[in-house]
Amino acid sequence: MKTISILDLVHEELQRVEQKMREASQVEYEHLAAVLDDLLKSGGKRLRPALVLLSCKFHPADAEKAISLAASVEMLHTATLVHDDMIDNSLVRRGNPTLNATWNRGATVLAGDFLFALAAGLAAEVENVRVMSIFAQGLMAICSGELKQIFNSQGNLPAREEYYQRIYSKTASLFAASTEAGAVLSGAPEPEVQALREYGRTLGMAFQIVDDVLDFVGDERELGKPVGSDLRQGIVTLPALYFHEMHPTDDALIKALNDPGEEEVRAVVAAVKESGAVESALDEARSFAQGSRESLQVLPHNEYRQAMLDLADYVVERRW
């Protein structure tokens, strides 16, 4: 796991979150225990738990419950990834084989369900009814967004509004849940809760747009997957939408969506990179990140607020 230096402030707590997740996933069947361990070790930037931890710093929060909440959010995120990979039939994530690449689909579905159960258990440890409700709403937003994506026939060009709804469900909803729940746990007054929720939402939107940009311009080794992955799955993201707006008569994109061969996908990736669509998409991400920074105005000026401001810079500048 690579670490993000902005998160040094909560480094020690993040270690405890790792420990908490490992403890929660101790199970009696060796095979499953090994798989859960791999899943949790392979795991990402830990932005969501960091957001929980930072968001409860503005008022005195129970330290142990903050760790449980942070672990719960990351566990929920991991659960959705396991099901996503199965649904998309993805064989690689973060450079590692996915669970469904090595297991049968029944075991994969159940492992995801088990992670949901662990996440719900950790959320229950927080012993806060509003946190529980935020947790449930977050999961609902994620699932309903994915269902929508399945029901809206793929391979079509979505309206930009639809794209925004999709990335809200997929990513920003859980970012927002993380910061809102952290704030609630700390007993923050309602305007701060809403400000932190809005910070999480806009940060998540910026983060996902950059993710979608990196699928065009990223380094394949850093990403741990080939560029153009979204197109191969028939998913149209913001850079492709901008490209289409700039070149409405260019049919390379439509062709690649209808027949996502290696050559067609590479051609669209190259065309999007040359078109300025990437820069336009990044402008959108920067605008959301600016929204994140502005949301923090109601909060006291301290090192935690500063880390959150820095994080808003990081999400648009990152290269992996």
Place this chain on the structure above:
Amino acid sequence: MKTISILDLVHEELQRVEQKMREASQVEYEHLAAVLDDLLKSGGKRLRPALVLLSCKFHPADAEKAISLAASVEMLHTATLVHDDMIDNSLVRRGNPTLNATWNRGATVLAGDFLFALAAGLAAEVENVRVMSIFAQGLMAICSGELKQIFNSQGNLPAREEYYQRIYSKTASLFAASTEAGAVLSGAPEPEVQALREYGRTLGMAFQIVDDVLDFVGDERELGKPVGSDLRQGIVTLPALYFHEMHPTDDALIKALNDPGEEEVRAVVAAVKESGAVESALDEARSFAQGSRESLQVLPHNEYRQAMLDLADYVVERRW
């Protein structure tokens, strides 16, 4: 949906539970809404919500929260059925086509996840941290039991203890969660909570054993599926275990497990029915039901306790 007259006492509340589930599952995509509606309408005996409702009758419980809790438990149960059917590749349940018989597996997994989310949301409405924790533990027990079943190579004869663990995870854990959570919601003193939990657990054990017996001796039209379904999936239940104990040298069972053709399965079903194994299994069920009745001794004698006593008779006498 057939109804069980013992449940007349909570009939009106059960109607409200149906209504609550329908309201919770209102979603904006017509196609999904129709599917959820079908899933919920096709649905079973509603024993779990009835157990919740009866279990909160011994002390004054918030009526609206009781409905939410009952709906949550049934929603969770429905979610696990959707994933189960996908994992087992079952095409029919309760005489109706399963979701995975008509949908692709991605949509089926997500629909199950969405039902989990709805269940968590309804549980959160109860606004009781212990109820939330019971909910999470219940889901964990179900998932870990199913994973165990996948990892313990199928087609082997389990020890009887293993069978009991399996039916606890599969069925009794959620029955126990239903009665425990109902008791907790009503503010029952701890000995009553434990007594009601034990009632639910033993009732669930009896219920599942009878389910497993009906898979040998039931009426296929009543069951809505062919007899011998478990054997076809390589699952060995109590009647088959007793049969094997009675006839250790008879290899019909092993043959059917290794090669579950129609003829092999029918032969084992016939042999088990003739062997007295069914009666031995029913004796076990009766013994669990007796345990259920005894658990209720600490509760005040009233019509709700009587209905629960009657339910313990019903689960072993039922024919569907």
